[in-house]
Amino acid sequence: MQKFSLKTFLLLGSISVWMFGCNRENVSSTNTGLNQTILLAVGQTSAQLASGASFSIVTSSTSGNVTPAGSNHHPGHCPNDGMGSFLEGTNFLTPTNELIAIVDAESAGDMRGLRMYANGGAKITNYNASGNVVTLTAPSMNKGPEGASFSCGQFPQNDSLLSKIVKTEIDFGGGVTIKHDTITITRAGKIIITRSKSGQARTETITFQNYSVNNNTVEGTKIRTSTFDSSTGNGQSITTVSDGKITFSDGTVATWVSSRERDSQIVLDSVSMKPSSGTIVTTASISVTSSNGEIYSHVTTKAVKEDLSCGREHHWPVSGTIETKYRSNDVVVDFGDGSCSNKTISITINGVTTTKTIGI
Numbered sequence: 001m002q003k004f005s006l007k008t009f010l011l012l013g014s015i016s017v018w019m020f021g022c023n024r025e026n027v028s029s030t031n032t033g034l035n036q037t038i039l040l041a042v043g044q045t046s047a048q049l050a051s052g053a054s055f056s057i058v059t060s061s062t063s064g065n066v067t068p069a070g071s072n073h074h075p076g077h078c079p080n081d082g083m084g085s086f087l088e089g090t091n092f093l094t095p096t097n098e099l100i101a102i103v104d105a106e107s108a109g110d111m112r113g114l115r116m117y118a119n120g121g122a123k124i125t126n127y128n129a130s131g132n133v134v135t136l137t138a139p140s141m142n143k144g145p146e147g148a149s150f151s152c153g154q155f156p157q158n159d160s161l162l163s164k165i166v167k168t169e170i171d172f173g174g175g176v177t178i179k180h181d182t183i184t185i186t187r188a189g190k191i192i193i194t195r196s197k198s199g200q201a202r203t204e205t206i207t208f209q210n211y212s213v214n215n216n217t218v219e220g221t222k223i224r225t226s227t228f229d230s231s232t233g234n235g236q237s238i239t240t241v242s243d244g245k246i247t248f249s250d251g252t253v254a255t256w257v258s259s260r261e262r263d264s265q266i267v268l269d270s271v272s273m274k275p276s277s278g279t280i281v282t283t284a285s286i287s288v289t290s291s292n293g294e295i296y297s298h299v300t301t302k303a304v305k306e307d308l309s310c311g312r313e314h315h316w317p318v319s320g321t322i323e324t325k326y327r328s329n330d331v332v333v334d335f336g337d338g339s340c341s342n343k344t345i346s347i348t349i350n351g352v353t354t355t356k357t358i359g360i
Contacts (some may be wrong), residue, residue: 052147085180088119101216109206152235220244310340
């Protein structure tokens with residue numbers, strides 16, 4: 001069985017910052033004392049999974065913002081001060097192998113997932129009802145639906161094109177490997193998305209065919225139903241998982257239970273047909289549990305709210321609270337007071353609260 005290993009602790013200057021080695025496997029049940037840097041990365045990634053938003057945070061007062069995949073970092077330092085490297089085309093961080101598997105499971109079928117897999121070497125093919133191939137370019141980062149495919153009116157052009165696609169195949173074949181800094185990711189198998197519509201409702205069914213990431217196997221069926229009423233601007237997207245299972249690379253078998261609801265109220269500009277104002281409110285919960293107990297969970301203890309009037313450069317929620325449990329550790333992210341001008345969030349790690357800068 002592979003064990004989670006700690007490398008030599010480093011003391012950085014006069015600041016007592018403890019960091020794990022860059023390469024990490026699954027965290028064993030006997031080694032649950034994760035450091036603050038890893039848990040900060042867990043908080044950033046889990047908050048994005050729960051909210052559907054994309055953002056990054058400043059790791060400390062001295063380190064500055066986290067850097068994109070492929071960027072050079074200081075020799076001898078782990079990428080992003082030990083937070084791990086980004087997954088392709090997203091702000092998801094990779095502090096542990098377990099979390100990579102959970103991110104892949106949760107984002108499969110989302111637009112962020114399509115960006116991640118396209119940049120990760122997958123062959124992505126879209127078909128219409130006649131069986132013809134349809135070209136769909138996954139939106140660039142922060143310029144397309146987040147946390148869902150159909151955006152419930154937030155991105156009408158994407159929604160219109162997606163409504164013509166009845167099937168998407170994401171194919172990694174026998175295995176595709178990419179490397180980010182010191183992080184190596186190998187994906188194999190297929191993710192299949194089928195789409196149907198009935199009136200205003202659009203249903204996406206996501207399944208996995210022999211799919212694995214870093215030898216973590218993901219199984220289950222994800223169903224997302226989206227509706228949008230153009231006369232009122234009201235939309236809703238509900239996602240659930242059935243028969244979810246993740247078999248981790250160390251042989252641990254875990255059940256994966258997940259649900260998310262996204263309610264939108266969109267006001268479109270009459271000329272550009274892009275949102276000028278409105279809100280997106282999201283609630284979510286997930287649990288990944290083995291016979292030895294819970295490995296990972298997150299839940300929105302206060303619904304997460306995005307304010308579209310804050311502008312297209314504001315990619316993070318204005319309010320809401322997400323509580324994440326990773327092994328024996330607790331991470332709580334509070335997005336703040338609801339104002340567009342606020343660029344700080346509070347993160348509480350195992351009872352200790354700090355304030356971080358977000359979105360720059």
